[in-house]
Amino acid sequence: MPTPHNTANPGDIAETILLPGDPLRAQKLAQTYFEDPVQFNSVRNMHGYTGLYKGKRISVMGTGMGMPSIGIYTYELIHEYGVKNLIRIGSCGAINRQVRIGDILIAQGACTDSNYAYQYDLHGTFSAIASYDLLRRAVLSADEHGFPYAVGNILSTDIFYKEKPLWKDWAKMGCLGVEMETYALYCNAVRAAYAAEGSDPDTEIPVNPHADVKALGIFTVSDSLVTGEATTPEERQNKFTDMMEVALDVASQL
Numbered sequence: 216m217p218t219p220h221n222t223a224n225p226g227d228i229a230e231t232i233l234l235p236g237d238p239l240r241a242q243k244l245a246q247t248y249f250e251d252p253v254q255f256n257s258v259r260n261m262h263g264y265t266g267l268y269k270g271k272r273i274s275v276m277g278t279g280m281g282m283p284s285i286g287i288y289t290y291e292l293i294h295e296y297g298v299k300n301l302i303r304i305g306s307c308g309a310i311n312r313q314v315r316i317g318d319i320l321i322a323q324g325a326c327t328d329s330n331y332a333y334q335y336d337l338h339g340t341f342s343a344i345a346s347y348d349l350l351r352r353a354v355l356s357a358d359e360h361g362f363p364y365a366v367g368n369i370l371s372t373d374i375f376y377k378e379k380p381l382w383k384d385w386a387k388m389g390c391l392g393v394e395m396e397t398y399a400l401y402c403n404a405v406r407a408a409y410a411a412e413g414s415d416p417d418t419e420i421p422v423n424p425h426a427d428v429k430a431l432g433i434f435t436v437s438d439s440l441v442t443g444e445a446t447t448p449e450e451r452q453n454k455f456t457d458m459m460e461v462a463l464d465v466a467s468q469l
């Protein structure tokens with residue numbers, strides 16, 4: 216059903232979707248890689264398209280910046296449109312010296328300083344992790360292409376302009392990069408996969424129509440908080456291509 220944020224009709228969106236933060240990147244990706252792209256959304260300029268890639272029906276849509284924004288769009292994609300595979304393609308800052316600008320970072324897990332998981336009433340700390348299936352496919356693709364990449368934990372933060380360099384504490388816990396969306400994406404996917412909306416939170420019996428929902432975050436390292444380096448817009452564009460090819464490889468296999 217159309218929502219206040221997405222005017223697509225049921226069936227307009229493919230089971231597999233690529234999710235850049237920037238809606239213009241979604242448009243560019245659809246124009247560059249898709250055969251016969253059809254736009255399904257433009258509310259708030261959050262462009263979304265469905266098309267064919269190597270004969271496979273795939274969608275792409277912007278998510279906006281931050282966990283509230285990606286939280287809304289991906290919740291609707293899963294629960295209103297039946298999307299099963301959600302692959303975020305974004306940029307991140309490196310917080311580990313070994314992670315270099317232009318490399319691909321694949322988020323095995325996401326930590327956060329947000330209270331997104333507060334809604335689940337967990338009496339502890341939830342570790343948000345990627346779908347192993349999608350992660351494995353992305354690693355194999357990056358290997359096959361010979362792209363430099365790292366796999367590990369990231370920090371999804373609520374705060375871009377910080378008073379203090381809080382990333383250093385997360386770097387000491389092994390986080391490799393920082394961005395602002397993936398924790399919420401992983402939460403939405405796993406929650407849908409293991410506790411469908413409307414199910415009794417106290418029941419131990421999984422009643423679940425969305426059991427096969429999977430998510431992964433893949434990033435191009437656009438800057439380094441360790442060294443202070445940043446990519447130029449042109450470098451960014453070229454390097455993003457590697458990440459998109461990995462994401463498209465994964466999407467075309469599903």
Ligand code: HPA
Pocket residue numbers: 306307308372374375393394395437438440
């Ligand atoms: N912080 C948060 N998100 C980001 C950054 C950063 O330094 N770089 C790219 N996305």
